[in-house]
Every structure is written in structure tokens, then in C-alpha cells.
Amino acid sequence: MCGNEALAEAAIVAGCDAYFGYPITPQNEITAYMSERMPQEGRVFVQSESELAAINMVFGAAATGKRAMTSSSSPGISLMQEGISYLAGAELPAVVVNVMRGGPGLGNIAPSQADYFQATRGGGHGDYRTIVLGPSSVQELADCMPLAFDLADQYRMTVMVLADGILGQMMEPVMLDPKPRRQLPPKPWALTGMKDRRQNIVRSLYLADGALEELNNRLMAKYQQIQEHEVLCEEYRVEDAEIVIVAYGIAARIVRAAVDQARDEGIAAGMIRPITLWPFPSNQIGAAAETFRMVLTVEMSCGQMVEDVKLAVAGKCPVLLHGRPGGGVPTDDEVLDRIRQMTIRAGAA
């Protein structure tokens, strides 16, 4: 199975009731797969007229308490930002998959990590966040789906799965064991018709004096809880590392190979791989940075995650960037070279 199909099937196994989407490369396999499989399962598939419509269909289905998702790639995700902001304001659960491609504009269809800012800063208007998962293998991509639906339901918010064109297209074996589930809260807020109860209203307009500030404060409290409890990251050979690389998604696979080669050369290299991009593993990186001599961020953009890494490292050691924008993919040799140069610099310092 390619990554796109694996995540689609994983969503079905995770109990996705409805999928709404508009085709865009490099994630077309998801739409095609869902168009076949969802009706087979008696669930809902709609090919929408635009990404704007798709996210609003998700909004409608989610408001009735259903598990709904959409998927797209960068330009389509930009169009969805209005809807994602409304989902945040209305506190509705939703899962959005972004199989990123190069930008800005129509860009290209090559793999990219250039939507990191958009994803981790909310992306649309207003004070809000989305949980962002950055898997780095097809298996992890599939594992992200039940987690994404659970997190969305638990916190009543959008969870974005941030993949890229390589992960989406890559073939790898996958196990689709439904994960042990979280205890999820019921949905008394859902619009189901007011039989046996009073009217439910789903809204994001708060005109009364101070009412919106109250909502914002409630959202911030929720986000803080998520930062405390939901951070996921992998540490690879960092115990005694002097040079540490921070990378996520497909870039982390390349970095892992480079770290192994550096170790073979006797360089004390390691990697920290954020799996949740928001909440970002700032504490983990910050604590570990006490013992590092230098940090390198490798990402497929002009340098976006590097800002979070710098905030986490907080000046404890230098933070460098190896960024490949516009669909460029770093090679392990390239990364190894940077590690060697850093060793020399660190030695001289």
C-alpha cells in the first residue's frame, strides 16, 4: 500500500464516518480510495466542488457528532483555512490531512515541508491552534489516523496530519491493528435534533462584552493542557551526542541514515524527531540542549521549524539550518557533510 492509501484505510478502521475532498496531487490516491471504500462500508464520500466546500462539509458532519475528515495538498489547505478557523471557534472535532507540496503559489508537486508555519500557527484568522502530527513512515502515517480522530474528539479541535509527497506515494508494509482507544467524552453538544432536550447551538460569534475573550481564554487553557500531555517525539542516539539534528517527517529518515554514518566515523551525532509538531517538544529539546555543542535543523523549506528549535534551545548552543526548499530533498551525504563541518567548528570553538 502507498502512504496515501494506508492513511485512508487507517481512517476507515478508526471509524471515520464521512470523507469530503477535492482532488489535488500528490494526494489523489486518498480521494480515489475513499470514493470506493467509504460507500462499501455504508459511510459517506462526497467529491466537493472545492476545498472551501470540503472543509465546510466536514464542519456540518462534525457538528452532528460524526467523525469527519478531509485531505488535500498545500494550495487546497490554504483554501480551507477559513473553515479550520471556524472549526476552532465552534470547537468541533475534525481531521485534516495535508500531503504537502512545494510552494508558494501553484509551486510544484514535489515533496515539501513548507507548510510548517501555516500548520503549527493555526493557519487561518484568530487566536487558535491545531494539533499537528508529523509521521515519518507509512506505518506511522497509518498509526496517526486513529490517534488524530481520538485527539480531535477528546479536545474538540482540528488535528492536522502533516505528510509530504514522498510519504504519500511511498510503498511500505503496514499493520492496521486498531489501536487501543482512549476514553473519549460523549458529545452532548452535537446537533441531533432537539428531541428530549433543549436546543443546541453551534456557533463562533461572541458579540457580548468580554464573551470572545472568555472563549479565547478557554481555548488557551485547553491548548496548554495539550502542551503538557500530548507531546510526542523520538530521540535517536542522543544520550552522549554532541551534535544533534532536529528533523521531522521524511527528512528525519534521511537524517537517521546520516547520523548512523557519522557515528561510524566516530562523530557523536544524534537526532531528535518531533512527532507532534504542535505541541512542539520544546521541553525535551531544551533539556537535552544543555549537553549539546551544536544543533542542526534539517527541513525541506527555507527554514520554518528552525524557529521553534531556536526557541527551545534558548541560546544554550548554536542552532544551524540545512534547508532545501521548492521540492528539493536533502541527501544523507549532504547532511553528513554538514555534520562533519560542524564537528570541525565545534572543535575549534
Next chain:
Amino acid sequence: MTTVFKRTPVLKDCPTHYCPGCGHGIAHRLVAEVLDELDIQARTIGIAPVGCAVLAYNYLDVDMIEVAHGRAPAVATGMKRTNPDKIIFSYQGDGDLAAIGTAEIIHAAHRAERITVIFINNAVFGMTGGQMAPTTMLGQVTATTQQGRNPSNGQGYPLQVSEILALLPGTVYVERCALNGVPGIRRTKAAMKHAFQLQMDDAPGLSLVEVLSPCPTYWRMSPAKAMKWIDEQMSQVFPIARLKG
């Protein structure tokens, strides 16, 4: 003594924020009466627009959602597809439905979504201060057509959305009514009732009732004059007619 007139239970007992003589209040009442008479309050979900009627859920006592400007037909699609047993309606103004949300209404109709749309045409953007809407009449003075709407100034012509929608195979019923006096109001209610009844019967497509509705504030007229203006001017360009079904 016998009661000959009372508040319908689907309408909440509270003052509205609408201007005197505004058509939204009448249209709300008609929707409420219809939901009550068809006995579907308990399984209806309403969609409020962005526009003067954004707070419709404060007046209509059914489960309701407030959605982004123009996107109601997409939201309705998501709701109806996942809840075919529920009655889903959107309530939208002419800026909402005929300007920013044109794609969503055309495509919901095109996909034959089994939803009901109440389309309030008051020929202006009320909420933002009376600007030109796609439905603004030629010569009509608005905040953004201060010399009167003039197609030779690039301001276009009144857009007849209902006629366009009636052409699509995905609509089962399209009717234009007007809140311009008792007969018009009765006819509007009958049309709304039919539109909801079709959805209850699972008719294979979208039903829409366009309602020519007074906005005395931004038409700069008295409520009585506004009713007359619908009769004499607006219904010339937007004919009162059963366009489909």
C-alpha cells in the same frame, strides 16, 4: 373566549434585533409555523447565515449552527449526507447565497442534495451597511452604488439566481414569493411548507424558496413604502412565480 392567534412554540419568546419593518422577522415566523405544523421541530437542524439573520438561532427554537459567509449549502451537505433522517435547512441572504456563496448553492443543487433553502432577497447587504448585492436593482442607490446601480459602470445586472437554479436537474422545487402584504405572506408560507414537505418525502433534490423581503433601513423607505416597492419595482425584475416543481 377562543384564541385566534398565538405565538408558535418554535419561535422563542424574546425581542428581535431586526429593524422595524424588516422582512427577516416575518420570514422567521413563517419558518417556525411551518416546522410546528409539520411537527418536525425535534428532527430539524437549521443553518444560520452571515448577514442580518446571523442570530436566527436566538429566535428559532431548533438545533442550529452558525456557519461562514456563503458556505451554508456545503455545511448542509455534510449534515444531510451523514444524517439522512434529519430535516436540514439553510436560511441565507442574497449576499450570502448569491455573491460569496454562489459556488456552494449551485453545486449543492447540482448534486441534488436533499435539503431546503430559504433564500431572503432584500436587494442589499444589510448587515454591513447597505452595500450593493448581486440582486440590487438597476438605479438603486446603495452604499457602494451612490449614483444608483449602473451596468455601464461595471456594476452588473440584478442576478436571478432562482431562475439559474431552476434549470438544474438537481432542484426539485424552486419558487419565488414576496413578503409584500397578507396574500404574499400566505403564499410564502405555503411555499416553505411545500419545500419542507418535499424533504420529508425524501424528494430527490434541493428545494428552494426565494423570498423578496423588505429592508426599509437600507432602501431608505418607510416599511409601508418598502412593501409597495416590492410590488411595483422588485417583482418586475424578480417575478413572483413557481419556477420549478
